[in-house]
Amino acid sequence: MPLLDVRDLKTSFKTDDGVVQAVDGISFTVEKGQTLAIVGESGCGKSVTCLSIMGLNPHQNTTTSGVAMFKDRDLLTLPQDEMRKVRGAEISMIFQDPMTSLNPVHTIGRQLIEAVQLHENVPKQAARRRALEMVKAVGIPRPDARLDDYPHQFSGGMRQRVMIAMSLINNPDLLIADEPTTALDVTTQAQILKLMNELQRDFGSAIILITHDLGVVAETADDVLVMYAAKAIEQGDYSDTFYRPRHPYTWGLLSSLPRLALGAELKPIPGSPPSLLRPPPGCRFHLRCPYAFDRCRTDVPPLVPAPDDPDHLDACHLDEQAKQRGAEEIVGRMKVGSP
Amino acid sequence: MIRYIIRRLLWAVVLFVSVTLATYLIFYIIPVDPARLAAGKAATPHDVQVVAHRLYLDKPIWEQYLHFLDRLVLHLDLGRSYANRQDVGPTVLNAAPITASLVLGAVVVWMMIAIPVGVYSALRPRSVGDRIAMTGVLTGISVHPVWLGLIASYFLGYKLDLFPIQGYCHFTGAAPGEPCGGPVDWLYHLIVPWTVFAVLYAAFYVRMIRSTVLDTLNEDYVRTARAKGAPERRVLVHHVLRNAMLPVVTMLGMDVALALGGAVLLEQVFGLPGLGYVALHSLFQFDYPVTLGVVVFASILVIVFNLVVDLLYAWVDPRIRLA
Numbered sequence: 075m076p077l078l079d080v081r082d083l084k085t086s087f088k089t090d091d092g093v094v095q096a097v098d099g100i101s102f103t104v105e106k107g108q109t110l111a112i113v114g115e116s117g118c119g120k121s122v123t124c125l126s127i128m129g130l131n132p133h134q135n136t137t138t139s140g141v142a143m144f145k146d147r148d149l150l151t152l153p154q155d156e157m158r159k160v161r162g163a164e165i166s167m168i169f170q171d172p173m174t175s176l177n178p179v180h181t182i183g184r185q186l187i188e189a190v191q192l193h194e195n196v197p198k199q200a201a202r203r204r205a206l207e208m209v210k211a212v213g214i215p216r217p218d219a220r221l222d223d224y225p226h227q228f229s230g231g232m233r234q235r236v237m238i239a240m241s242l243i244n245n246p247d248l249l250i251a252d253e254p255t256t257a258l259d260v261t262t263q264a265q266i267l268k269l270m271n272e273l274q275r276d277f278g279s280a281i282i283l284i285t286h287d288l289g290v291v292a293e294t295a296d297d298v299l300v301m302y303a304a305k306a307i308e309q310g311d312y313s314d315t316f317y318r319p320r321h322p323y324t325w326g327l328l329s330s331l332p333r334l335a336l337g338a339e340l341k342p343i344p345g346s347p348p349s350l351l352r353p354p355p356g357c358r359f360h361l362r363c364p365y366a367f368d369r370c371r372t373d374v375p376p377l378v379p380a381p382d383d384p385d386h387l388d389a390c391h392l393d394e395q396a397k398q399r400g401a402e403e404i405v406g407r408m409k410v411g412s413p
Numbered sequence: 414m415i416r417y418i419i420r421r422l423l424w425a426v427v428l429f430v431s432v433t434l435a436t437y438l439i440f441y442i443i444p445v446d447p448a449r450l451a452a453g454k455a456a457t458p459h460d461v462q463v464v465a466h467r468l469y470l471d472k473p474i475w476e477q478y479l480h481f482l483d484r485l486v487l488h489l490d491l492g493r494s495y496a497n498r499q500d501v502g503p504t505v506l507n508a509a510p511i512t513a514s515l516v517l518g519a520v521v522v523w524m525m526i527a528i529p530v531g532v533y534s535a536l537r538p539r540s541v542g543d544r545i546a547m548t549g550v551l552t553g554i555s556v557h558p559v560w561l562g563l564i565a566s567y568f569l570g571y572k573l574d575l576f577p578i579q580g581y582c583h584f585t586g587a588a589p590g591e592p593c594g595g596p597v598d599w600l601y602h603l604i605v606p607w608t609v610f611a612v613l614y615a616a617f618y619v620r621m622i623r624s625t626v627l628d629t630l631n632e633d634y635v636r637t638a639r640a641k642g643a644p645e646r647r648v649l650v651h652h653v654l655r656n657a658m659l660p661v662v663t664m665l666g667m668d669v670a671l672a673l674g675g676a677v678l679l680e681q682v683f684g685l686p687g688l689g690y691v692a693l694h695s696l697f698q699f700d701y702p703v704t705l706g707v708v709v710f711a712s713i714l715v716i717v718f719n720l721v722v723d724l725l726y727a728w729v730d731p732r733i734r735l736a
Contacts, residue, residue, distance in 0.1 A: 128640060130636060130639055130640060155644075158642050158643075158644055159642060160642070161639065161640055161641065161642040162640060162641035162642030162643075163642055166640065166641070167640040169633055169636065169637065169640075171633055174632065174633040174634065175633045175634055175636075175637045176634055176637065177634040177637070177638070177652055177656070178634070178656070178730070178731070178732060179655050179656055179659075179729065179730060179731060180651075181731075188641065188643070188651075189641045189642075192641055192642045192643055192647075193642060224731040224732070226731070226732050237637075240637075240641070
């Protein structure tokens, strides 16, 4: 049985301009100790998917439907108080911007101790020892002294380490990381990813990694879910999506990966994602898709398994031959480009 | 933190010198002939000269100022009133607690209104309660305190006879010849002035607290606190309010200083013999030493107050200490 089983998740926001369907029928599972990467451009609904699971969307104007089974409980219908006990203890979350995600007026020690004491009735001294261990584990130098420092006294990378320490301090079953490296410089990114991989090995937490960076996916993911304009357009395990991609949007993402080889051309996807307030009819990608034909403009393609692999799903009207050809071409180009 | 305090203290000294210099120049140098005013209407030219010598007015200006500063700092002496020859110091010190009672009591009243209403409005924006609060804010800002004071003392004091129409009773008890005294009488006489004083500021602060709390609720670290599993109440008190109050504390420091000046009007309306009252009456009698005394005293209060607020602010917000 998977650790987390999300089925037909839909989230919409009421705004002054109308209803925004931010997540439209997403289903996925996360196994114990595994990493699922949710990939897509900004505003495609990746973050909202995770905030919905955490119950952290603003309640006043949000409607959520579907099922999110986590250890025999449906997180979407769990009462507020029960959900509070899950957050931070069984499922925890790291956010994109470490510069603003820590409270500026409390020391990091105090924030870590708070995370412990919210879920366990332990004395402050014991909680502090746990905080110290975690800060050591995430590789912050002089942990004992740094515990009494304020967030503004840390660099961005160090703050993200603090966030990771805080999210793992209660040994959660699932860690949701919402673009944890996007706001960091490249060398720091690599350090943080390495740290997350190591900690996953030591702590055995499953991870949902939200990212728009396929390089990050390649280093960490077991499974991949590609989202476009609130919908899943391709999902499967890591090698399926990287070596046998079936959707033109995934092809586009792979071609826009920068490579270090001489003469390797960077091919961005033209245009930008559609407005979720008034999504286009048919396939939501057809306006930017070089392979689009008449049917794409009218019929919504269903998410169906590949003929030879029931766990590899995609939502595209192209025929099997075209999909295979496209995949070969992209993978071939990636090999040529790779150093 | 120590270095921060020392730096703030040095600034306070600089401020003190510039404020006293400015007020000294305004009151002693600019009036055409302070010695004549001091000597009285029936004085002969010889008398005026004697007085001028005694007040150091025949010395150069810088020497006059240094003498004034020396007297003030080393002897805590503000000179004597022209009108009744009494020392200005005790006059000011007697009036100060009255103004302080009025202003500080009003601060307590307005913050007790503004914090709950402002926070409620921020937590339920656009709700019925929020709209009622915002209408109240608009009314509070628009009403003039003197008008409100007169109306309140007419209806509550005269018509309904619920509260005294005016007057002040000392907190510590009745002095000989005073009709009232003690904490109960003190409170009873000040409730209406406090409330009237608080209306305008409560309105400003409701609006301000509403917007800072709304802003803070959208901060990433508030989401982090929720993601940690903190209950809403704890999120609000430990993570939202502590941060939302930073700009409010700064504003409060400046507004209390301003309010000390604004007290002039309401002290008149409610017949409270505070600093504003004393200053106004001395001004009408050309009794410059008293006016100057009040101004210098009030300036010192403002300087001390700003210092306290700065230190408080550094304590609340660790980022300030390094800056």
